[in-house]
Amino acid sequence: MQYLAICEDDLLFQFMRKSVTKRSEVLFLVHDPEAAKRIKRHGGSSRWAELEKEETYKKIRLDHIDQSILFIRNPELREEIYSLLRRLKQDLPILSLASEEEASRDRNDPALRQLPIEDIFQEFCGPQLLDTLNRQKVEKIRSLFGDKDKIHILLQHDPDPDGIGGALALRELLGRKRATTPIVTFGGVTRPENLAMIRLLDVQIDRITYEDLHHDGAKLALVDVQPPYFDRPLKHVDLVVDHHPKRTPFSAGFTDLRSQYGATSTIFTEYLRAAGVEPSQRLATALLYGIKSDTLFLERGSHYADLEAFTFLYPFANRAMITRMERPALPRADLEALGRALSRLQLDNGVAVIHMGEIKREDVIPQMAEFCLQIEGVDWAVVSGLCGDRVVISVRNVGYVKSAGDILKRLFDEIGSAGGHRSMAKAVVPIERFKEHFGEVSEKVIREAIVSLIRQREQELRG
Numbered sequence: 001m002q003y004l005a006i007c008e009d010d011l012l013f014q015f016m017r018k019s020v021t022k023r024s025e026v027l028f029l030v031h032d033p034e035a036a037k038r039i040k041r042h043g044g045s046s047r048w049a050e051l052e053k054e055e056t057y058k059k060i061r062l063d064h065i066d067q068s069i070l071f072i073r074n075p076e077l078r079e080e081i082y083s084l085l086r087r088l089k090q091d092l093p094i095l096s097l098a099s100e101e102e103a104s105r106d107r108n109d110p111a112l113r114q115l116p117i118e119d120i121f122q123e124f125c126g127p128q129l130l131d132t133l134n135r136q137k138v139e140k141i142r143s144l145f146g147d148k149d150k151i152h153i154l155l156q157h158d159p160d161p162d163g164i165g166g167a168l169a170l171r172e173l174l175g176r177k178r179a180t181t182p183i184v185t186f187g188g189v190t191r192p193e194n195l196a197m198i199r200l201l202d203v204q205i206d207r208i209t210y211e212d213l214h215h216d217g218a219k220l221a222l223v224d225v226q227p228p229y230f231d232r233p234l235k236h237v238d239l240v241v242d243h244h245p246k247r248t249p250f251s252a253g254f255t256d257l258r259s260q261y262g263a264t265s266t267i268f269t270e271y272l273r274a275a276g277v278e279p280s281q282r283l284a285t286a287l288l289y290g291i292k293s294d295t296l297f298l299e300r301g302s303h304y305a306d307l308e309a310f311t312f313l314y315p316f317a318n319r320a321m322i323t324r325m326e327r328p329a330l331p332r333a334d335l336e337a338l339g340r341a342l343s344r345l346q347l348d349n350g351v352a353v354i355h356m357g358e359i360k361r362e363d364v365i366p367q368m369a370e371f372c373l374q375i376e377g378v379d380w381a382v383v384s385g386l387c388g389d390r391v392v393i394s395v396r397n398v399g400y401v402k403s404a405g406d407i408l409k410r411l412f413d414e415i416g417s418a419g420g421h422r423s424m425a426k427a428v429v430p431i432e433r434f435k436e437h438f439g440e441v442s443e444k445v446i447r448e449a450i451v452s453l454i455r456q457r458e459q460e461l462r463g
């Protein structure tokens with residue numbers, strides 16, 4: 001295919017640069033000699049000419065052109081060139097880029113296609129323009145750490161795919177290796193899918209103590225989590241990138257919180273794109289899985305940005321590997337706990353509350369809450385269980401009144417830790433403190449506390 005792009009300057013070339021320099025079949029015919037030079041300098045093929053002269057097109061030999069692109073902002077000049085081309089070659093395919101108003105005018109010319117520039121900008125340039133913001137952030141992030149610094153990337157107590165994906169991306173953005181930039185946690189990976197992920201992607205997550213966190217002046221980067229999440233204050237935090245709502249004020253050298261996003265991996269995908277870093281298959285797979293699992297395949301709490309990041313990562317990722325991560329085997333004992341809990345299920349105006357008692361694996365609680373949402377008539381699923389010396393409560397919500405995070409925070413933040421999004425949230429409270437506050441840990445107590453707040457919220461919204 002031979003393309004002829006007729007332009008006043010090199011603007012179109014700059015937009016198309018990536019694709020046209022790889023393929024030399026696009027000849028840019030430009031009005032401005034300086035622009036013609038710039039195009040050549042950047043590896044494109046160009047010719048300077050007087051665009052309104054018939055001579056110009058005779059020299060080019062339109063017979064060899066399969067497709068012409070007209071990007072002329074001056075409407076009179078555009079019209080003039082269009083008529084000229086038509087006169088010289090009746091069936092020459094012309095793609096004309098014009099304003100929406102002009103492009104919508106019917107020309108009764110089957111070989112002419114008119115595209116509104118606005119649409120093109122929207123599609124190709126919108127994300128790129130926004131990226132200046134991300135580019136600045138990437139620069140700032142890179143400036144935080146010196147070459148000799150050791151960096152600890154700290155995740156939540158039970159690192160999940162979103163945190164792991166973000167951590168790998170941060171390491172990539174900084175051009176670092178595992179040895180100087182380890183991913184650390186005070187807890188450990190427990191969920192079977194997450195264990196499968198770190199095994200399949202060969203991700204090492206080290207357990208660390210508070211004492212060792214700042215050992216030898218190591219710098220600290222928090223990914224998918226904020227300083228107040230931790231039981232003990234962290235000494236110095238250099239970076240926080242997270243999508244959870246801000247709970248308590250904190251200070252850090254660099255902070256990027258985007259609570260409207262469904263995943264921290266989305267933020268890091270934007271950084272990578274802005275920095276022009278093409279993700280490896282391993283990194284893309286981790287980020288894609290992070291977005292997928294945090295947003296339940298883009299369904300819950302997700303934002304247009306999550307979809308956009310997902311689309312970008314998809315071709316780079318190993319989807320077969322993600323499928324293998326997603327099918328973790330449920331232990332028999334936990335299946336039985338699910339069964340017992342279900343048999344006790346009581347529905348109260350769309351609110352399903354289940355207390356599972358003692359359970360072995362904490363991740364069964366959110367899985368159960370997720371599952372309960374599928375029961376007919378359930379808008380709110382509240383599932384709790386006892387893990388060691390803690391009460392863990394997970395809330396999911398599909399209805400009109402969405403304030404899962406707020407409600408858990410109001411109830412449990414004082415006596416434990418609580419947070420989350422409008423539609424999914426979690427609270428963890430030491431059993432002793434729970435008892436001091438509520439008298440006992442039971443379905444009844446949890447139901448009464450949560451249902452009354454949900455009703456209150458509904459009333460506020462109606463009122």
Ligand SMILES: [Mn+2]
Nearest residue numbers: 162224264294
């Ligand atoms: Mn997350």
